[in-house]
Amino acid sequence: MAETKKFLLTDKEMPTAWYNIVADMKNKPLPMLNPQTKKPVTKEELCRIFAEELVDQELSQERYIEIPEQVQDIYKMWRCTPLVRATGLEKALDTPAKIFFKNESVSPAGSHKPNSAVPQAYYNAKQGIARIATETGAGQWGTALSFASSLFNLDLRVYMVKVSYNQKPYRRLMMNAWGADVFASPSDTTEIGRAVLAKDPENHGSLGTAISEAVEMVMKYNENTRYCLGSVLNHVILHQTIIGEESIKQMEMAGCEPDTVVACVGGGSNFGGMAFPFLRKNLTEGKNINIIAVEPESCPKLTRGVFQYDLGDLSGMTPLIPMYTLGHEFMPADIHAGGLRYHGAGSIISQLVRDKLVNPVAVPQLETFSAGLLFAKTEGIIPAPESTHAIAVGIREALKAKESGEQKTILINLTGHGYVDMYAYEQFLAGKLKNHQIPDEYIAQSISILEKII
Amino acid sequence: MAETKKFLLTDKEMPTAWYNIVADMKNKPLPMLNPQTKKPVTKEELCRIFAEELVDQELSQERYIEIPEQVQDIYKMWRCTPLVRATGLEKALDTPAKIFFKNESVSPAGSHKPNSAVPQAYYNAKQGIARIATETGAGQWGTALSFASSLFNLDLRVYMVKVSYNQKPYRRLMMNAWGADVFASPSDTTEIGRAVLAKDPENHGSLGTAISEAVEMVMKYNENTRYCLGSVLNHVILHQTIIGEESIKQMEMAGCEPDTVVACVGGGSNFGGMAFPFLRKNLTEGKNINIIAVEPESCPKLTRGVFQYDLGDLSGMTPLIPMYTLGHEFMPADIHAGGLRYHGAGSIISQLVRDKLVNPVAVPQLETFSAGLLFAKTEGIIPAPESTHAIAVGIREALKAKESGEQKTILINLTGHGYVDMYAYEQFLAGKLKNHQIPDEYIAQSISILEKII
Numbered sequence: 004m005a006e007t008k009k010f011l012l013t014d015k016e017m018p019t020a021w022y023n024i025v026a027d028m029k030n031k032p033l034p035m036l037n038p039q040t041k042k043p044v045t046k047e048e049l050c051r052i053f054a055e056e057l058v059d060q061e062l063s064q065e066r067y068i069e070i071p072e073q074v075q076d077i078y079k080m081w082r083c084t085p086l087v088r089a090t091g092l093e094k095a096l097d098t099p100a101k102i103f104f105k106n107e108s109v110s111p112a113g114s115h116k117p118n119s120a121v122p123q124a125y126y127n128a129k130q131g132i133a134r135i136a137t138e139t140g141a142g143q144w145g146t147a148l149s150f151a152s153s154l155f156n157l158d159l160r161v162y163m164v165k166v167s168y169n170q171k172p173y174r175r176l177m178m179n180a181w182g183a184d185v186f187a188s189p190s191d192t193t194e195i196g197r198a199v200l201a202k203d204p205e206n207h208g209s210l211g212t213a214i215s216e217a218v219e220m221v222m223k224y225n226e227n228t229r230y231c232l233g234s235v236l237n238h239v240i241l242h243q244t245i246i247g248e249e250s251i252k253q254m255e256m257a258g259c260e261p262d263t264v265v266a267c268v269g270g271g272s273n274f275g276g277m278a279f280p281f282l283r284k285n286l287t288e289g290k291n292i293n294i295i296a297v298e299p300e301s302c303p304k305l306t307r308g309v310f311q312y313d314l315g316d317l318s319g320m321t322p323l324i325p326m327y328t329l330g331h332e333f334m335p336a337d338i339h340a341g342g343l344r345y346h347g348a349g350s351i352i353s354q355l356v357r358d359k360l361v362n363p364v365a366v367p368q369l370e371t372f373s374a375g376l377l378f379a380k381t382e383g384i385i386p387a388p389e390s391t392h393a394i395a396v397g398i399r400e401a402l403k404a405k406e407s408g409e410q411k412t413i414l415i416n417l418t419g420h421g422y423v424d425m426y427a428y429e430q431f432l433a434g435k436l437k438n439h440q441i442p443d444e445y446i447a448q449s450i451s452i453l454e455k456i457i
Numbered sequence: 458m459a460e461t462k463k464f465l466l467t468d469k470e471m472p473t474a475w476y477n478i479v480a481d482m483k484n485k486p487l488p489m490l491n492p493q494t495k496k497p498v499t500k501e502e503l504c505r506i507f508a509e510e511l512v513d514q515e516l517s518q519e520r521y522i523e524i525p526e527q528v529q530d531i532y533k534m535w536r537c538t539p540l541v542r543a544t545g546l547e548k549a550l551d552t553p554a555k556i557f558f559k560n561e562s563v564s565p566a567g568s569h570k571p572n573s574a575v576p577q578a579y580y581n582a583k584q585g586i587a588r589i590a591t592e593t594g595a596g597q598w599g600t601a602l603s604f605a606s607s608l609f610n611l612d613l614r615v616y617m618v619k620v621s622y623n624q625k626p627y628r629r630l631m632m633n634a635w636g637a638d639v640f641a642s643p644s645d646t647t648e649i650g651r652a653v654l655a656k657d658p659e660n661h662g663s664l665g666t667a668i669s670e671a672v673e674m675v676m677k678y679n680e681n682t683r684y685c686l687g688s689v690l691n692h693v694i695l696h697q698t699i700i701g702e703e704s705i706k707q708m709e710m711a712g713c714e715p716d717t718v719v720a721c722v723g724g725g726s727n728f729g730g731m732a733f734p735f736l737r738k739n740l741t742e743g744k745n746i747n748i749i750a751v752e753p754e755s756c757p758k759l760t761r762g763v764f765q766y767d768l769g770d771l772s773g774m775t776p777l778i779p780m781y782t783l784g785h786e787f788m789p790a791d792i793h794a795g796g797l798r799y800h801g802a803g804s805i806i807s808q809l810v811r812d813k814l815v816n817p818v819a820v821p822q823l824e825t826f827s828a829g830l831l832f833a834k835t836e837g838i839i840p841a842p843e844s845t846h847a848i849a850v851g852i853r854e855a856l857k858a859k860e861s862g863e864q865k866t867i868l869i870n871l872t873g874h875g876y877v878d879m880y881a882y883e884q885f886l887a888g889k890l891k892n893h894q895i896p897d898e899y900i901a902q903s904i905s906i907l908e909k910i911i
Contacts, residue, residue, distance in 0.1 A: 014461045076544075111837030154834070385634055425631060426627075428630060
């Protein structure tokens with residue numbers, strides 16, 4: 004009889020609490036600062052932007068936070084997601100390593116993003132908020148929040164980076180199908196958008212600008228409007244820990260423990276979601292799991308950035324965040340893993356990298372697409388360009404194990420599918436993509452802006 | 458504690474045999490005929506087109522046919538698929554009915570099609586066939602066979618109906634990613650294609666033309682080339698019965714039996730796959746499950762066609778098939794459920810409709826998209842336009858149950874997701890779609906062609 008390939012949890016086996024790694028960190032992450040006063044932001048200040056219970060989670064040091072029952076019920080639309088033994092990939096690589104992947108692509112939006120979109124919509128609705136605003140780069144977060152908003156009858160406004168708005172019509176249409184209003188950013192609906200357009204009418208937009216627009220819109224409206232963010236912040240990553248909590252149970256079903264856990268990093272939400280529960284084993288049980296954070300070579304904040312307070316957006320609408328950053332004006336090359344083009348990483352992840360508890364690796368674009376196609380051919384899922392980064396490093400680790408003859412166990416987080424990113428694969432197959440190594444001078448110049456910050 | 462929403466089977470619980478309903482039919486389906494001799498086609502004739510073991514299955518009267526172990530292993534990449542209680546939809550409809558759906562959208566190609574693509578590729582490879590050819594309309598079958606061919610290193614040529622080739626670039630790109638060669642049909646690579654283009658250079662193509670091109674290509678090449686079809690034929694529907702076999706086990710887990718089973722019909726493969734195992738209960742256990750086959754009002758072969766021998770393609774490359782048909786030159790309106798635009802239904806399904814064992818219903822396009830959006834909002838999956846037909850009738854049945862106060866149990870087959878069909882939803886949301894009732898005169902004229910057939 005063939006080996007079991009998929010490890011599934013029933014609805015009743017779904018974890019009922021999120022894990023807050025701050026409780027177990029020796030060096031706690033530094034606080035966010037008010038960009039004007041340079042003092043730690045207060046709960047009151049944050050509550051003008053975010054729903055109150057999300058702010059409580061953002062500042063919490065509790066180890067476990069219970070998942071509200073209504074959120075659990077919605078999670079069960081697609082969770083628990085499968086843990087899959089990648090036997091096809093193992094065979095193709097002829098490796099003694101066991102490779103597993105967690106398949107987050109089976110969600111309504113096709114990625115891990117609904118794990119946080121649903122509780123964010125829930126807490127906003129619970130507080131009586133009627134309208135929320137957000138930004139989206141690659142479109143996965145915007146899609147997820149559109150889905151979640153439709154469940155709670157929240158009015159949603161999405162500022163979508165213009166280049167994605169034009170290149171990814173299907174993502175925009177998914178948001179429309181779930182009832183969201185989508186604006187190409189920079190837009191003429193905000194002062195910041197109008198200012199950017201006045202300087203450069205052809206501006207393609209950036210995540211920094213889109214965040215600024217969404218926050219400005221929220222600040223301008225009345226009490227009934229709040230902002231939601233899809234990554235970077237502690238409460239967002241908290242919600243994603245359901246991924247790692249499920250994976251721990253499923254790896255136990257498979258009868259093994261990972262030696263290596265690999266996930267890609269944009270702001271850090273899928274990475275933290277998968278890695279933090281395993282990192283708990285390192286921090287509290289004396290385990291030594293190798294936790295790898297993969298970033299694109301074109302946006303190398305963890306491997307080549309500096310640890311510094313920086314803005315989360317372009318124009319200073321957000322608090323200052325302590326993070327590994329390339330500077331908030333860093334313009335990454337127009338790579339196809341749009342979700343990984345953010346200039347900084349969340350404060351918890353940055354602290355963990357600083358403390359050498361997480362190992363960052365940067366990979367070139369062409370290697371990631373080759374890895375993605377091999378995965379599609381052997382495991383039957385065309386991965387999102389973001390996910391291919393984790394797969395590429397999973398493959399590197401499996402080939403290392405082949406070289407050394409070790410029977411390592413590798414766990415990869417598959418954040419989403421690439422069905423609506425096929426244009427990127429077409430470009431790759433046509434030989435039109437390239438690698439984007441960033442010159443030292445550009446990084447130095449981009450980081451120099453931080454001197455003005457604090 | 459909330460009710461269980463998802464019913465999952467482990468790898469070990471996956472059914473190991475396909476169900477051949479012919480064994481249990483009192484009135485067996487009529488044989489296919491050679492269009493020249495008008496005599497039943499022989500195994501030898503079919504073996505020039507199809508791999509031998511597939512021909513054996515096509516002609517088999519065995520009740521169960523074992524699924525090869527290698528096919529089972531590949532099925533486990535995504536199977537068993539979830540059976541989901543549609544609690545969100547139930548609540549929105551305020552119905553006492555219990556609604557379940559089988560989620561076939563989680564497969565590599567995003568639909569039920571790989572259930573047959575994998576065994577077809579397997580049997581061809583086993584026989585030493587090096588190259589296969591097929592056609593695709595909406596693109597789901599072509600995608601599925603591309604995936605399956607890549608697993609068995611088969612060279613694949615896909616003739617894709619030109620209107621889809623142009624409208625659905627993402628589908629084509631998925632095929633390319635899995636290594637298939639895709640041609641817009643009519644193409645200049647076959648005599649039939651060239652003849653169509655000579656008459657009408659702007660011809661948009663049809664499934665009938667694409668089938669003719671693929672079969673011509675196979676007949677022209679040497680021994681090492683065979684043809685594959687994604688629906689209509691007995692062996693294709695046979696492979697799909699894994700859907701219904703799993704569903705029976707999962708409905709038992711849920712503690713109930715469906716009163717009504719609903720699936721859409723193009724050639725009949727998802728319909729037969731879901732319905733036949735439940736129909737077995739009607740045929741052999743005296744049950745009385747209402748089996749509903751849903752077709753688009755714009756292509757109403759089961760509700761307004763005739764039962765007759767007809768060609769499967771445009772130009773007579775295929776055997777004559779006994780079926781409910783609108784005539785092989787019937788040109789359905791350019792609706793967005795491309796998978797349901799075929800002029801006829803498979804011979805088994807046609808016989809079952811003739812014997813009143815299956816109840817056909819035709820639904821208008823606008824109702825189906827409304828149903829699809831309600832499903833997306835309540836169950837979190839944007840359904841393929843084909844699947845929305847089954848959902849629309851599932852909703853009708855749930856509303857009937859509300860009216861009568863009956864606690865009916867309804868099971869819907871969700872054949873696939875609509876991630877790469879978002880253009881259709883955009884058109885619907887923009888008010889650009891319409892219903893397409895076919896005038897009696899056009900049907901009469903279209904059917905009149907059959908007089909020449911036999």
